[in-house]
Amino acid sequence: MNKNLRPLLVSAGGMLAALALWQVTATGPMAGGPLPSAAATFVQLAGLVANEAFWAALAETLVISLAGLTSAAVVGVVTGVLIGSFEPVRYATLAVLEFLKPIPPIVILPLVVLIFGPTTQMSWFLVFFGCVLPIIMQTVSGVHDADPVTLDTARSYGLGRTEILARVTLPSAMPFIGTAMRVAAPAALVITVVAGLLGGGPGLGLSIYQAQAAGDYPVLYAYVVVLGVLGLSFQGASRLAERRLLHWHASYREVLPA
Amino acid sequence: MKLQEKPVTVNNAAAVPPRLEVTALSKTYGSGPSAKCVIEDLTFTIGTGEVVCIVGPSGVGKTTLLKCLAGLQPATSGTAAIDGRTIAGPPAEMALVFQDYSRSLMPWLTVRKNVRLPLRHLRLPEAELNQRINTALEAVGLAHAANQYPWQLSGGMQQRVAIARALAYRPEILIMDEPFASVDAQTRFELEDLCLKIREDFGMTILVVTHDIDEAVYLSDRVVVLGAKPARVLDVVDIDLPAPRDQISTRALPEFAEQRTMVLSMIRKPA
Amino acid sequence: MNRKLTNWALGVGTPFLLVAAWWMFSENSTNTFFPPLGMILERFQALWLFEHFESDVMLSLRNLVVGYALATVIGVGLGFVTALMPVARWALDPLIHFLRGIPPVALVPIFISLIGFGIEMRLVSITLAAMFPTLIATVDGIRSVDSTLKDVSSVYRLTRAEKLAQVYLPAAGPQIASGMQVSLQVAFVVMIASEMLGSSQGIGAMTLLAQQSFMTSDMWAGILLLGVIGFGANLVFEVIKNKVLAWYVGSKRLARS
Ligand SMILES: Nc1ncnc2c1ncn2[C@@H]1O[C@H](COP(=O)(O)OP(=O)(O)OP(=O)(O)O)[C@@H](O)[C@H]1O
Ligand SMILES: [Mg+2]
Numbered sequence: 001m002n003k004n005l006r007p008l009l010v011s012a013g014g015m016l017a018a019l020a021l022w023q024v025t026a027t028g029p030m031a032g033g034p035l036p037s038a039a040a041t042f043v044q045l046a047g048l049v050a051n052e053a054f055w056a057a058l059a060e061t062l063v064i065s066l067a068g069l070t071s072a073a074v075v076g077v078v079t080g081v082l083i084g085s086f087e088p089v090r091y092a093t094l095a096v097l098e099f100l101k102p103i104p105p106i107v108i109l110p111l112v113v114l115i116f117g118p119t120t121q122m123s124w125f126l127v128f129f130g131c132v133l134p135i136i137m138q139t140v141s142g143v144h145d146a147d148p149v150t151l152d153t154a155r156s157y158g159l160g161r162t163e164i165l166a167r168v169t170l171p172s173a174m175p176f177i178g179t180a181m182r183v184a185a186p187a188a189l190v191i192t193v194v195a196g197l198l199g200g201g202p203g204l205g206l207s208i209y210q211a212q213a214a215g216d217y218p219v220l221y222a223y224v225v226v227l228g229v230l231g232l233s234f235q236g237a238s239r240l241a242e243r244r245l246l247h248w249h250a251s252y253r254e255v256l257p258a
Numbered sequence: 259m260k261l262q263e264k265p266v267t268v269n270n271a272a273a274v275p276p277r278l279e280v281t282a283l284s285k286t287y288g289s290g291p292s293a294k295c296v297i298e299d300l301t302f303t304i305g306t307g308e309v310v311c312i313v314g315p316s317g318v319g320k321t322t323l324l325k326c327l328a329g330l331q332p333a334t335s336g337t338a339a340i341d342g343r344t345i346a347g348p349p350a351e352m353a354l355v356f357q358d359y360s361r362s363l364m365p366w367l368t369v370r371k372n373v374r375l376p377l378r379h380l381r382l383p384e385a386e387l388n389q390r391i392n393t394a395l396e397a398v399g400l401a402h403a404a405n406q407y408p409w410q411l412s413g414g415m416q417q418r419v420a421i422a423r424a425l426a427y428r429p430e431i432l433i434m435d436e437p438f439a440s441v442d443a444q445t446r447f448e449l450e451d452l453c454l455k456i457r458e459d460f461g462m463t464i465l466v467v468t469h470d471i472d473e474a475v476y477l478s479d480r481v482v483v484l485g486a487k488p489a490r491v492l493d494v495v496d497i498d499l500p501a502p503r504d505q506i507s508t509r510a511l512p513e514f515a516e517q518r519t520m521v522l523s524m525i526r527k528p529a
Numbered sequence: 530m531n532r533k534l535t536n537w538a539l540g541v542g543t544p545f546l547l548v549a550a551w552w553m554f555s556e557n558s559t560n561t562f563f564p565p566l567g568m569i570l571e572r573f574q575a576l577w578l579f580e581h582f583e584s585d586v587m588l589s590l591r592n593l594v595v596g597y598a599l600a601t602v603i604g605v606g607l608g609f610v611t612a613l614m615p616v617a618r619w620a621l622d623p624l625i626h627f628l629r630g631i632p633p634v635a636l637v638p639i640f641i642s643l644i645g646f647g648i649e650m651r652l653v654s655i656t657l658a659a660m661f662p663t664l665i666a667t668v669d670g671i672r673s674v675d676s677t678l679k680d681v682s683s684v685y686r687l688t689r690a691e692k693l694a695q696v697y698l699p700a701a702g703p704q705i706a707s708g709m710q711v712s713l714q715v716a717f718v719v720m721i722a723s724e725m726l727g728s729s730q731g732i733g734a735m736t737l738l739a740q741q742s743f744m745t746s747d748m749w750a751g752i753l754l755l756g757v758i759g760f761g762a763n764l765v766f767e768v769i770k771n772k773v774l775a776w777y778v779g780s781k782r783l784a785r786s
Binding site for chain 3: 325328329350352353354356358361362364365367375376379407409410423427
């Protein structure tokens with residue numbers, strides 16, 4: 001028992017030590033500077049929780065992330081299936097998709113802000129743009145990966161195109177789509193924050209920007225702590241969802257990155 | 259790493275000073291209610307320059323025993339000792355060929371570099387280093403595959419790379435865990451004879467785990483038969499066959515059949 | 530054979546077609562958001578190859594390269610320490626995972642508040658934000674090194690240095706590399722963000738500035754350059770990765786076929 005408790009104790013000790021270091025640095029050598037103390041930050045955090053504007057910003061952040069993610073998922077899977085089902089289309093789009101994939105949405109942020117202004121649509125579009133490409137590409141790989149023997153069997157049993165799609169192609173693409181979604185969900189949150197922080201879109205990103213611009217450092221840090229917790233929940237939730245939904249799939253384990 | 263200069267040939271266990279001594283060794287995995295006792299009260303010795311085989315049913319704890327001998331995991335009670343020194347960590351004079359050969363080779367190194375890896379810190383002169391590697395690879399018939407990667411080779415070839423790595427290391431005590439399990443019959447005979455030859459040439463003490471009773475009888479001076487759960491020594495069979503052994507004539511001897519039957523009946527006997 | 534040729538032609542041809550279509554349709558464009566491609570390219574040349582090459586392009590790239598290099602070294606180093614020392618692992622794990630949850634860009638305002646708007650801030654932001662993916666991948670990679678390989682290193686009594694450099698590092702290599710690839714993306718994003726947030730130097734700042742002053746062609750030129758850098762950086766990474774991890778790529782390909 002004692003042995004199992006030790007890692008927990010050391011972990012708790014590590015966290016406490018980090019907090020203590022923060023507190024001491026902020027009140028000692030850097031007192032009066034831009035680094036607020038841990039205590040001040042947590043006081044502000046408590047203040048935020050009682051603040052209606054905070055909950056509104058949080059809700060906006062969540063709504064934008066999830067709306068962007070959902071629309072990207074729908075459009076991405078449909079497009080991916082279409083591209084993946086027709087070989088010429090797959091080849092035609094390959095180079096373009098490969099070129100666009102490593103380009104993060106922040107690159108087109110100035111253009112999107114120019115067109116939409118600092119609005120919810122702007123943030124949503126940025127999230128959509130950032131999430132849809134990986135989902136398309138994974139879906140294409142998944143469709144392409146469908147077992148040719150199973151496909152042949154399905155055809156020889158006289159299954160129609162849509163039936164094959166629903167019964168063979170999509171199920172076999174599921175793990176790929178699942179992986180893409182697991183990666184996309186935390187990314188959606190990050191992009192929403194980017195859109196708020198740099199593009200003035202509503203939500204926590206904007207709140208952070210305003211706190212920084214106003215020099216209200218304890219609030220700034222409190223928001224960052226909130227984002228840390230939120231980010232962890234997004235990662236945890238998407239991983240859990242993937243495991244719950246796909247644990248039955250034989251190739252589930254293979255698809256996970258090594 | 260000193261090797262004995264004079265070849266030693268031994269058949270009589272009693273005349274040989276014990277090199278490896280296992281005394282009342284037991285091993286339990288885990289603790290508390292989930293504890294699993296794999297080995298209980300194991301005692302046997304191996305003399306210098308002897309070849310001893312361990313046979314026993316699958317899952318009885320042979321690999322566990324070898325890991326204790328190699329100092330990879332501590333015994334729960336009892337001791338294993340080399341020349342009277344209790345084994346606490348991997349001993350310098352020992353090499354171990356793992357059962358799981360495909361996982362025991364470094365996939366990022368070529369065959370040659372795999373064999374070379376353990377020799378780096380011995381600081382041998384370059385010429386001797388190369389000579390050792392070449393000899394070892396030739397001995398297992400893999401000189402031609404030196405620059406390939408392990409994952410490009412068949413299972414049997416990978417197993418031979420693992421053996422070559424141990425040979426090039428020139429240990430005084432060589433322990434092998436089912437080393438010939440996935441090589442073809444012809445190669446298997448050659449490797450068995452190689453095993454006997456390096457004992458002659460270098461006076462190595464060799465301990466081999468095998469499932470093949472014929473192989474155990476052919477190779478050994480003694481066969482340790484493990485059985486029951488947790489593992490105990492059911493019997494130690496002295497193999498009295500004339501040296502040098504030969505794949506055809508030795509296996510044709512009536513004594514060979516006798517000893518083989520003896521070991522087999524030990525294994526089949528209900529506990 | 531014929532089909533292969535068609536596919537190949539499609540793959541190469543489509544990007545050209547798309548660019549040509551962009552050129553044609555935008556040629557007489559009066560839409561302020563979508564200026565003619567010709568004009569964008571003209572501005573691209575004037576801005577990035579001449580006017581702002583040294584002052585902004587090189588500056589951004591230098592920050593990216595230095596910040597990313599530091600992030601990699603610190604990430605891998607700290608990852609080794611965390612993975613191999615249980616006490617360090619227990620103590621740092623929750624902290625590392627909490628910090629990883631924070632969107633990297635949200636760290637930029639904090640560093641601005643601490644160090645100001647200068648180059649140091651940008652370097653520190655890039656380094657610290659890009660460190661986490663590599664760090665976490667290194668820890669995971671080392672923790673999942675095959676136990677048989679560890680046993681082999683012990684039996685053959687490899688020295689500590691040999692174990693680290695010849696066994697743990699290459700064994701964790703594929704995972705470290707995929708962490709480093711994410712780190713590269715993060716470094717790139719934070720490079721842009723740190724320039725956009727209140728700086729007047731660098732490609733990101735120039736692009737945002739152009740947008741705010743409605744110089745759309747300049748903005749497009751900036752977007753184009755950033756896109757090319759994002760793509761190019763990833764390409765260079767892939768090429769190096771495939772070279773260094775040739776054994777891994779080869780074994781995976783063999784296992785699949
Ligand atoms: N690390 C471990 N933790 C818990 N149990 C273990 C561990 N390693 C082995 N065992 C158990 O110990 C028993 C003996 O395993 P071991 O591998 O030593 O058998 P073996 O005789 O080598 O079998 P085989 O002939 O199949 O190789 C098995 O029941 C196994 O499940
Ligand atoms: Mg075994």
